[in-house]
Amino acid sequence: MTPSEPTSTGLLTRPAGFAQLITPEGERRPDPELDRWVVDVDTEVLRGLYRDMSVLRRIDAEGIALQRQGEVGLWPPLLGQEAAQVGSARALRSDDFVFGSYREHGVAWVRGIDPADVLRVWRGAASSGWNPSDFGMAVPQIIIGAQSLHATGWAMGAAWDGSDAAAVAYFGDGATSEGDVNEALVFASSFDAPVVFFCQNNGWAISEPVGLQSKQPLANRADGFAVPGIRVDGNDVLAVLAATRVALDRARRGGGPTFIEAVTYRMGPHTTADDPKRYRTDDELADWRARDPIARVGALLAASGVDRDELDREVEAEAARAAGALRASIATMVDPEPMSVFDHVYAEPNSHLERQREHYARYLAQFDDQATDAPANASSASATTEGGAR
Incomplete structure (x- = not known):
């Protein structure tokens, strides 16, 4: 869009297409309305x-x-x-x-x-x-x-x-x-x-x-x-x-x-x-x-x-x-706790939100289980390897 386009009809109209007080060259342009x-x-x-x-x-x-x-x-x-x-x-x-x-x-x-x-x-x-x-x-x-x-x-x-x-x-x-x-x-x-x-x-x-x-x-x-x-x-x-x-x-x-x-x-x-x-x-x-x-x-x-x-x-x-x-x-900047996404959604608790909270908590728990299982599996594998070596 360029200044040569048609002028607006409204409070201010200008032949150049818009109101302007400072030109791109930095010159102050007088305007009786503005x-x-x-x-x-x-x-x-x-x-x-x-x-x-x-x-x-x-x-x-x-x-x-x-x-x-x-x-x-x-x-x-x-x-x-x-x-x-x-x-x-x-x-x-x-x-x-x-x-x-x-x-x-x-x-x-x-x-x-x-x-x-x-x-x-x-x-x-x-x-x-x-x-x-x-x-x-x-x-x-x-x-x-x-x-x-x-x-x-x-x-x-x-x-x-x-x-x-x-x-x-x-x-x-x-x-x-x-x-x-x-x-x-x-x-x-x-x-x-x-x-x-x-x-x-x-x-x-x-x-x-x-x-x-x-x-x-x-x-x-x-x-x-x-x-x-x-x-x-x-x-x-x-x-x-x-x-x-x-x-x-x-x-x-x-x-x-x-x-x-x-x-x-x-x-x-x-x-x-x-x-x-x-x-x-x-x-x-x-x-x-x-x-x-x-x-x-x-x-x-x-x-x-x-x-x-x-x-x-x-x-x-x-x-x-x-x-x-x-x-x-x-x-x-500290990352927010995942469950905080449910805070301040409604002024009062409701069953719809609580159901979502419960489902999301179960979803996040899957990753906690994986994190817990990983070291245990690693230890078990390590023990087996060491046992075989002995």
């Missing part, structure tokens, strides 16, 4: 956004390395999507609630979640890495699009409680073809739920291009649900921040849901089990690499008089510390 939403973003705030994205990229790279070294079972990289996640997450209040998919490591970082707790899930050392209520963020959702329903339900409840807090549901372009997302949009629209549907259109639903799923911008799909759509350059952290603030403000004032399509690109594989070279070209990758979300902020800062070399040294040192802490955390 500028007022980022008047507080000075050089220091931009430095913070640059730092967030840079550290996040290093953490993500460490997650991939740990998976390749056998320390983690699977890792879903977010390379290239840093601006979409950091920009939107920095727009949130502490009492808002995030419902993400499985790639929102950047949102988790901004919400204050230790990267080790994210890694813990992918290592298989925990069913969920953190307490959602402590950070205002649900644990990763693997079922595609299911979190959109959870976000809508939470938002409806918050509105009924008289709160002006909002929910944000993060999902990819592929999820827009799932029934759950469409059902969530129906409920959210019908009940004016204060929820932001944040679609990270990264171009590929595993190996399926977005153009095969939709012949028009995904933000246009929101029109059918009477939900305003915003199409924004997902590689522009400032535009994403502004667009998310627009949507959150609408939600807090009782205006209902908003659909944001952040047009970005997944630079790496879908997960570490995927080989993207099988379905996309090097030219496509190079085209999007030229739109790197971090490089453009760095260029803007340099043009503003910031000592880029000094900033990069500071950021690289912080990124190295974060990556080192993530790698060191592996040594502290």
Whole structure:
């Protein structure tokens, strides 16, 4: 998907196809609709956004390395999507609630979640890495699009409680073809739920291009649900921040849901089990690499008089510390006891769960018997051999 595609109909329309405040070359582009939403973003705030994205990229790279070294079972990289996640997450209040998919490591970082707790899930050392209520963020959702329903339900409840807090549901372009997302949009629209549907259109639903799923911008799909759509350059952290603030403000004032399509690109594989070279070209990758979300902020800062070399040294040192802490955390992760899989499934015990627990216990006992029998058999064989020798 390129900027030359048709513009979205919704809250924001642009001849280039999406809203943009920082060009790929790092130039600040004025915008009469969005500028007022980022008047507080000075050089220091931009430095913070640059730092967030840079550290996040290093953490993500460490997650991939740990998976390749056998320390983690699977890792879903977010390379290239840093601006979409950091920009939107920095727009949130502490009492808002995030419902993400499985790639929102950047949102988790901004919400204050230790990267080790994210890694813990992918290592298989925990069913969920953190307490959602402590950070205002649900644990990763693997079922595609299911979190959109959870976000809508939470938002409806918050509105009924008289709160002006909002929910944000993060999902990819592929999820827009799932029934759950469409059902969530129906409920959210019908009940004016204060929820932001944040679609990270990264171009590929595993190996399926977005153009095969939709012949028009995904933000246009929101029109059918009477939900305003915003199409924004997902590689522009400032535009994403502004667009998310627009949507959150609408939600807090009782205006209902908003659909944001952040047009970005997944630079790496879908997960570490995927080989993207099988379905996309090097030219496509190079085209999007030229739109790197971090490089453009760095260029803007340099043009503003910031000592880029000094900033990069500071950021690289912080990124190295974060990556080192993530790698060191592996040594502290204890594998859970097998029977703990039944803990916290239901609030109250029930016969169905107990029956499964009993069957699983018997299954595990088979391996205990084998472990017990092995030394005994070995000793018996050894005794027989020695006896024969004597």
